[in-house]
Amino acid sequence: MKGNEMEQVNRLGSLEVVTGSMFSGKSEELIRRLRRAKYAKQKIVVFKHGIDNRYGEDGIFSHGKDSLEAYPVASVEEMDKIMEKNIDAEVIGIDEVQFFGQEVVNFCKKYVEYGKRVIVAGLDMSFRAEPYHPMPELMSISDQVDKLHAICMVCGKPAYASQRLIDGKPAYYDDPLVMVGATENYEARCRRHHIVRYRENKRGKICFIAGTEINVGKKIVEDMYSKEISEKAKYTTIVIKTNISDNAEEKIDKLAELREKVNKSLLKNDFVFIRITGGLLLPIEGNYSVLDFMCEYRKDSEVIIVSKNKKGSLNQILLMVDLIKKVDLNLKKLVYKNSSEEKENKEVIERIKEITKLKYEII
Ligand SMILES: [Zn+2]
Structure with a gap:
């Protein structure tokens, strides 16, 4: 009886969400947790989104040098296929989880129910400082949320959101996601220094x-x-x-x-x-x-x-x-x-x- 109970406890899955603005160290935190699981001799499977090619094909790609092998995938379907071959994995890590759309919520739920420890990292807000779906859904069904903070590039206070800059100026709310012929970059900014410009209201x-x-x-x-x-x-x-x-x-x-x-x-x-x-x-x-x-x-x-x-x-x-x-x-x-x-x-x-x-x- 006692043994069975233990087994039940061991098989309980969990979902951990690591979130925050860009440059807040989400990938590093994800890697840290996965690496610890690896040291504990647990089998891990790591996914990264195929469109994120910042740091080469196979690694996950934190801004620091620590990396870990990850499957580059474009969809939840691909993740499911890889999981079929790795069903004995105990820990699943997903980086840039916000790119996988609403379907990833069911993916996480499913493997948590199978008893896996699922750890996801993703941006909580868009450059418009609006919730980046499906992060709100993942956060609410998770067992643990850690919101990390970068440092505001202007004043050094804890950052609140990612500032999108186009040709060095704050982007407009309705700027397209790909701006042809413009140089674009992002900075972490606090509430005071995060600026979203609106075209219609010219304000004094x-x-x-x-x-x-x-x-x-x-x-x-x-x-x-x-x-x-x-x-x-x-x-x-x-x-x-x-x-x-x-x-x-x-x-x-x-x-x-x-x-x-x-x-x-x-x-x-x-x-x-x-x-x-x-x-x-x-x-x-x-x-x-x-x-x-x-x-x-x-x-x-x-x-x-x-x-x-x-x-x-x-x-x-x-x-x-x-x-x-x-x-x-x-x-x-x-x-x-x-x-x-x-x-x-x-x-x-x-x-x-x-x-x-x-x-x-x-x-
Ligand atoms: Zn600031």
């Missing part, structure tokens, strides 16, 4: 203008910048007003309205100045703060902080810079508006520049 840029206190001179700064660009670009201004004592009923749909207003303005203008009156942490609607709203437009915006040029503003400025940097918004510069009060020493302003690594301007 947002310049958020925030102040360290009320009546600090945000309007003056905005007028200054808009005058600078008015000759060559179209712009408009939106003011976000926050007030804690606002009547709750009036606030309903304030966020949706604001979003619509901003999106429409972005379609019609090259620049949209958004002046923030009140604090960044004050709510627009419910618990949704001005800062949350700004994060929605992270990729299309930059932030200018306006402060009075007076003694004792240092701490307020640093707090605000810290807040904005923590949510990874693009801080462009600090503007000091000269006030009638005693002015801050030039050395202190230079010191703030060193700490924040931000350009500044005194007006």
